[in-house]
Amino acid sequence: MLSTVATILMIIVGLSMLYILYRTIKGQPIERRYVFLYIALAISLPLLMQKTAPVPVTRDVMKLVDALNELPPGSKVLAAFDYDPPSAPELQPMGVAFMKFAFKHDLQVIIMGLWPQGPQQANQAILEAMKDPEIAAKNLQYGVDYVNLGFQSGNEFVIQSMGSNFKRMFPKDDRLIPYDSLPIMNSVTNFSNIDFVFNLSSGKPGTVEWVQIAVDRFGAKCGAGNTAVQAPQVYPYLRTGQLTGLLGGMSGGAEFEKALDEEGKASTFIFSQMISHATVIAFILIGNVAFFMSRKKKKQ
Amino acid sequence: MRREIPLLITSIAGLVFAISYFIPHWPFGESESIFGDWITIVQSFAIWLGALNLLKVSFEKIYRKRKDSLYAGVIIFCLVATLIIGFYDGFSGLMQEPEVSFRAPGTHFDWVFVYIYTPLSSTMFAMLAFFVASASYRAFRARNFEATLLLIAAFFVMGGRVPLFDLPLLKLGISDVPYFSLFADWIMSYPLTGGMTAIMIGIALGIMSSSLRIILGIERSHVGGA
Amino acid sequence: MNKKYTSCSLLLCSLFLTVFLLSFSPVSAQTEQEIIDSVNTIVSQQLEKEKSPAPPTEVEAVDKPNDGGGAVLINWTISDDGADIKGYIISRSESEQGPFHDISESVQGSDSYTDNKAIQGVTYYYQVKSYKDILDLNNEIQRITSPTVSTGPVVSTAQWFNTDRAWCLFFVLIISAAIIIFIEKAKKGSSVYVRKIAGIDAVDEAVGRATEMGRKIFYIPGIQDMNDVQTIAGIAILGRVGQLAATYETWLEVPVSKSLVMVTARETLKEAYTQVGRPDSFQEAQVHYLTDDQFGYAAAIDGMVVREKPATIFYMGAFFAESLILAETGNAAGAIQIAGTAMPSQLPFFVASCDYTLIGEELFAASAYLSKEPRQLGSLKGQDVGKAIFMAAIILGVIFETFGIWNLSQIFLVK
Numbered sequence: 001m002l003s004t005v006a007t008i009l010m011i012i013v014g015l016s017m018l019y020i021l022y023r024t025i026k027g028q029p030i031e032r033r034y035v036f037l038y039i040a041l042a043i044s045l046p047l048l049m050q051k052t053a054p055v056p057v058t059r060d061v062m063k064l065v066d067a068l069n070e071l072p073p074g075s076k077v078l079a080a081f082d083y084d085p086p087s088a089p090e091l092q093p094m095g096v097a098f099m100k101f102a103f104k105h106d107l108q109v110i111i112m113g114l115w116p117q118g119p120q121q122a123n124q125a126i127l128e129a130m131k132d133p134e135i136a137a138k139n140l141q142y143g144v145d146y147v148n149l150g151f152q153s154g155n156e157f158v159i160q161s162m163g164s165n166f167k168r169m170f171p172k173d174d175r176l177i178p179y180d181s182l183p184i185m186n187s188v189t190n191f192s193n194i195d196f197v198f199n200l201s202s203g204k205p206g207t208v209e210w211v212q213i214a215v216d217r218f219g220a221k222c223g224a225g226n227t228a229v230q231a232p233q234v235y236p237y238l239r240t241g242q243l244t245g246l247l248g249g250m251s252g253g254a255e256f257e258k259a260l261d262e263e264g265k266a267s268t269f270i271f272s273q274m275i276s277h278a279t280v281i282a283f284i285l286i287g288n289v290a291f292f293m294s295r296k297k298k299k300q
Numbered sequence: 301m302r303r304e305i306p307l308l309i310t311s312i313a314g315l316v317f318a319i320s321y322f323i324p325h326w327p328f329g330e331s332e333s334i335f336g337d338w339i340t341i342v343q344s345f346a347i348w349l350g351a352l353n354l355l356k357v358s359f360e361k362i363y364r365k366r367k368d369s370l371y372a373g374v375i376i377f378c379l380v381a382t383l384i385i386g387f388y389d390g391f392s393g394l395m396q397e398p399e400v401s402f403r404a405p406g407t408h409f410d411w412v413f414v415y416i417y418t419p420l421s422s423t424m425f426a427m428l429a430f431f432v433a434s435a436s437y438r439a440f441r442a443r444n445f446e447a448t449l450l451l452i453a454a455f456f457v458m459g460g461r462v463p464l465f466d467l468p469l470l471k472l473g474i475s476d477v478p479y480f481s482l483f484a485d486w487i488m489s490y491p492l493t494g495g496m497t498a499i500m501i502g503i504a505l506g507i508m509s510s511s512l513r514i515i516l517g518i519e520r521s522h523v524g525g526a
Numbered sequence: 527m528n529k530k531y532t533s534c535s536l537l538l539c540s541l542f543l544t545v546f547l548l549s550f551s552p553v554s555a556q557t558e559q560e561i562i563d564s565v566n567t568i569v570s571q572q573l574e575k576e577k578s579p580a581p582p583t584e585v586e587a588v589d590k591p592n593d594g595g596g597a598v599l600i601n602w603t604i605s606d607d608g609a610d611i612k613g614y615i616i617s618r619s620e621s622e623q624g625p626f627h628d629i630s631e632s633v634q635g636s637d638s639y640t641d642n643k644a645i646q647g648v649t650y651y652y653q654v655k656s657y658k659d660i661l662d663l664n665n666e667i668q669r670i671t672s673p674t675v676s677t678g679p680v681v682s683t684a685q686w687f688n689t690d691r692a693w694c695l696f697f698v699l700i701i702s703a704a705i706i707i708f709i710e711k712a713k714k715g716s717s718v719y720v721r722k723i724a725g726i727d728a729v730d731e732a733v734g735r736a737t738e739m740g741r742k743i744f745y746i747p748g749i750q751d752m753n754d755v756q757t758i759a760g761i762a763i764l765g766r767v768g769q770l771a772a773t774y775e776t777w778l779e780v781p782v783s784k785s786l787v788m789v790t791a792r793e794t795l796k797e798a799y800t801q802v803g804r805p806d807s808f809q810e811a812q813v814h815y816l817t818d819d820q821f822g823y824a825a826a827i828d829g830m831v832v833r834e835k836p837a838t839i840f841y842m843g844a845f846f847a848e849s850l851i852l853a854e855t856g857n858a859a860g861a862i863q864i865a866g867t868a869m870p871s872q873l874p875f876f877v878a879s880c881d882y883t884l885i886g887e888e889l890f891a892a893s894a895y896l897s898k899e900p901r902q903l904g905s906l907k908g909q910d911v912g913k914a915i916f917m918a919a920i921i922l923g924v925i926f927e928t929f930g931i932w933n934l935s936q937i938f939l940v941k
Binding site for chain 1: 330332333335336337339340343344393398399400401403404405410413414417418419421422424425426428429430432433434436437438440441442443451454455458459461462463464466467470478481482485488489492493496497500
């Protein structure tokens with residue numbers, strides 16, 4: 001019922017954009033606040049329509065998935081959650097999908113954060129992943145199969161220090177358990193004992209710092225997920241091979257979920273994002289019509 | 301001396317950092333970690349400096365009954381309340397066996413984080429969607445050849461990064477290949493990466509030149525110099 | 527090994543017992559033979575499973591190159607048994623005769639391990655063996671290991687130069703030398719031409735506009751701390767803007783997101799006001815801290831912009847996703863906006879919403895440009911030499927790589 005109402009409303013919204021185009025041609029362009037209103041409708045109504053869209057998995061996402069699939073069971077993966085709640089809608093689905101994959105494939109996950117709220121985001125991702133019956137049946141042990149080392153201040157200097165010794169930066173984990181009492185950390189001294197680094201980042205310190213320090217200086221292998229705003233800055237590292245795969249924004253998250261066969265929130269949100277993109281494109285076209293109309297007027 | 305000592309510290313630290321990249325032997329190899337520890341300590345203490353300044357400015361606003369004093373009151377209340385909740389959870393966590401962190405799921409602090417901080421911050425970030433739309437509406441106009449190229453690229457990237465343009469092709473069975481997605485991916489991978497790399501090389505050189513000016517003490521505006 | 531023999535004996539006993547019992551039971555000879563065959567199969571399968579895996583070969587321990595000491599790199603060629611092997615056990619001793627203690631386990635497919643717990647100057651011997659886990663007849667996991675392969679002695683040492691970074695040092699030295707040479711030349715009076723930077727030339731106009739309108743100027747130095755060069759560049763420009771604001775007697779406000787930036791900005795501004803002869807006009811409240819939180823900071827500034835409607839806003843430093851939130855609000859408030867950042871992903875947002883934008887390196891050049899000091903301008907010239915080297919390398923690289931003449935990119939690879 002709700003879905004039908006939302007669909008009808010969406011059609012009305014679409015048709016009303018034709019009226020805006022007509023007004024613009026007539027030389028009466030709309031104010032900024034109407035753009036805001038249309039964007040709000042274009043984002044929220046599709047969420048109620050409960051539709052999904054087919055997402056083709058792009059090369060950069062596939063590279064990351066291939067690298068993860070190559071990790072044999074028991075491999076140690078360092079998961080750096082370098083973001084806070086504002087970026088969670090984009091990055092959290094990636095975190096959940098990654099956790100599910102890691103736990104199902106018996107990878108040993110070491111979590112940390114260079115952002116104060118990162119480890120808490122990781123805890124939420126773990127709780128979400130644990131709801132999966134296949135993972136719940138494994139009865140994974142904290143400190144043995146996974147650990148959350150918590151937050152450490154110092155930005156990129158933390159990565160630098162971890163290059164010589166993890167324990168130096170994380171003498172205790174997020175639950176205040178001493179480093180030496182964590183069985184998972186017994187054979188981990190620094191990056192040379194880590195098989196893969198997975199970074200979720202929405203700014204600095206983030207993927208760029210992990211690439212420049214952990215990858216370039218200490219030889220770690222790193223894949224990342226970034227917000228759509230941040231992703232273009234990371235592309236050059238992808239082409240040079242310093243970064244093994246990249247998930248960019250919500251679409252990257254949806255592709256990641258599809259490739260791992262772990263459909264989650266990103267797959268649901270992508271339809272909403274698609275409609276909002278269509279609305280922005282429509283407004284760009286309307287903006288150009290307004291521009292040409294005003295130029296024509298000036299010429300006259 | 302007020303200016304010379306900071307400049308000297310900057311020069312020494314800058315040089316040692318640069319050298320340690322090439323010399324892994326002690327003491328250079330360790331120096332970055334040592335300086336890193338110092339920075340962490342100084343930054344941790346500096347948080348108090350900022351918090352106290354915020355309190356001072358806010359109290360002043362209330363005392364002088366400025367027009368924004370209501371907001372200042374909200375700031376003081378939120379700051380003090382979060383501090384008290386954090387300290388309460390921290391100390392009660394220390395008393396428990398085994399110790400429980402104030403950030404652990406289920407604590408009051410975690411409640412504040414999940415149900416107050418998270419929605420507030422997410423709201424601010426979500427505003428980006430509206431501003432992107434209004435900025436695009438204003439900025440992407442075919443004013444000249446370059447702007448038209450930018451407009452066309454934006455059109456294909458926005459439609460190709462989501463299955464907007466590919467959906468009709470796939471649904472109507474016209475093609476199995478997501479051409480628009482591949483084209484958007486190509487734009488992101490090559491023209492965009494090329495441009496970004498060029499800007500980044502310029503930035504890297506700019507950073508190098510600035511760093512040299514700072515290390516040599518030529519640039520001293522940041523320590524209040526001419 | 528005892529467990530292995532026990533399970534084998536158990537299997538054989540069960541076989542004899544089955545045959546013994548079958549001899550009394552009224553089953554046909556054919557069925558009897560089938561049961562014996564199936565038991566035989568189980569026994570042979572179990573014996574096959576319990577065979578030791580193949581050991582790794584070519585085990586070699588070397589001092590980890592290009593490090594500060596305290597690490598030994600152990601390499602081996604992975605065992606033939608492939609899929610059966612679960613991983614490798616690495617053990618270490620200070621004597622060739624042992625005793626060897628297990629120090630780590632590596633996963634299947636790995637062919638090296640770095641022992642980071644080695645002490646510099648101590649001689650070590652290493653052993654590597656492969657292992658596999660099987661389920662015995664009681665359904666319990668049994669670990670079966672291969673014979674060990676020894677290597678050593680090896681001593682960990684610290685190196686005085688990281689040879690992997692030789693090319694990097696070469697270019698750093700060349701570019702640094704160029705910068706220093708041009709600084710020296712400029713000091714001696716040689717003239718330096720610097721192209722016009724529109725954003726910087728507009729600073730005077732922007733400050734003047736605020737004076738005419740009798741409104742405030744906001745200066746936002748980004749959301750990074752003083753250890754970011756962009757913040758330092760932003761603070762350097764603040765000094766110049768401060769001098770202008772002090773001269774025109776316009777209120778300049780600097781809301782910051784980091785405490786150390788607050789302290790530095792205050793010192794800079796105080797000095798700027800003093801230099802133009804108006805030390806009394808400076809007030810500490812001009813520079814104030816808001817919050818370290820990215821979007822909390824953006825929200826606070828947006829609120830200030832909407833309420834106070836500043837005439838001019840400068841954004842100079844490192845910005846992230848908050849850039850557009852700030853710049854669009856400023857744009858809606860009708861402020862003249864000048865931005866400068868070296869965050870490539872935020873440049874499009876500033877370009878769309880601000881009147882002038884300093885792109886990347888222009889932010890770092892701005893302070894030198896504003897100061898008009900020959901030594902600072904000289905460094906910009908040196909920077910251009912670096913740019914010329916990079917452009918030449920890119921052109922040569924494209925030509926060589928396209929025609930497959932010479933693998934240039936691999937030569938300059940910095941590890």
